[in-house]
Amino acid sequence: MKSDLISKKDLLELTEISYGQLYRWKRKNLIPEEWFIRKSTFTGQETFFPKERILERIGKIKNMKGDISLDDLANMLSPNLMKLLMNSEKLVDRNIVSKTVIDFYIQEKGKTDEFDFEKILYLHILDKLFKLGKINFEEAIIILNLLEENYPKYNGKNCQLIFIRKLGISSSCLVSEPSEIHFESNTNIIESLNISKQIEELKIKIA
């Protein structure tokens, strides 16, 4: 029982944070309410946390809090750590992605029963591009492969998906943000999408 939980006291000692910080992060929703598990012990009531998840989360907060505000951090952290699995019917039922995209995915990648958050994100992006009429099926394969191969390398950092076409030949790339990128004049930028914005959109759809 104790192995996967950590008491508040041990946590503060291990991570070298103060009560003030812990409670501030809780107020800002950086640490979800569900992680505060109250149990009675021989010294009275104690609060415990799921060890692995809280340590990972606090490590992330400590690493990132210098660069951006706590509010932004709260927004960024929640989708990345969203652990969920959904089957295809549910995705279609709840209108998260269209059936066409799921059929396309299954046709390309073989039968898939459950989709995790990352896959849903890819489907969401493809769905969006399809609906905007920016890409065809062949181009969707390019983007899907690109995302599947390279997006995990960003490790949750923000990046931009750029889709270009030159003289009828299409290509796509991922660029970390913020960066400047220039193409020669014959190249048309068909679409550029901010991935973390897509995550936020998707999060709202799922919630």
Add this chain to the structure above:
Amino acid sequence: MEPIRRDLKIYGQGSTSGGKFKNVIIKGSGIIKGDMECVNLKVYGDGQIDGNLEVKDTINIKGQTEFNGEIKTKNFKIQGEVQVKGEIFADDTSITGNITTHKDFNAEIFELEGGFTINGLLNADKIKVNIYWPCKVNEIGCSEITVKKDVKISLLGLKDMIKPICNNKILTADIIEGDLIHLENTNAKIVRGNNVTIGDGCKIELIEYKESFKKDKKSIVDKKNKI
């Protein structure tokens, strides 16, 4: 584009279903039966809000108000008596009077003169309490807390003159956790902190501290541990 927000004024007695407004003023007695979003809310007299409330700037209450939903606001000023059923999220809270909540109270700054009953966690960065009437809370989490018994001369002391039986000016809590803790007239089961100062009139079962600990002679501490 967002539609133009209008003011809502209830002078005398009235009720409305809620909605989005700029400034909401109730002078007299007003009931808002649904969710409301506004920039400023003022209640002089008697108010009741049944839905969730989101205020961009300030809630100012002089009199008595009952909130039956959740509250989100920047400034929360109360002079009088307030009851809240939902959770509260505020930046700056200053209360003169009495507040009763059924869920957690989240704030950056929490200043209170009077009494409170919080059935849940009081989670704030800085907490300052002057006790005039009984205070009860399940848990307090903060970075700085100062609890003091009443100051001699104050308007709130009038109630004592009329009703001198009101002699239990004590804050009761299960757990108090913070970095800097200063307590007077407090009964608590557990107090955990870095720097803990216990003034007079305290009864504490267990204290766990990291750096410093000071205690008044008149207070009772059953057990203390340095971590």
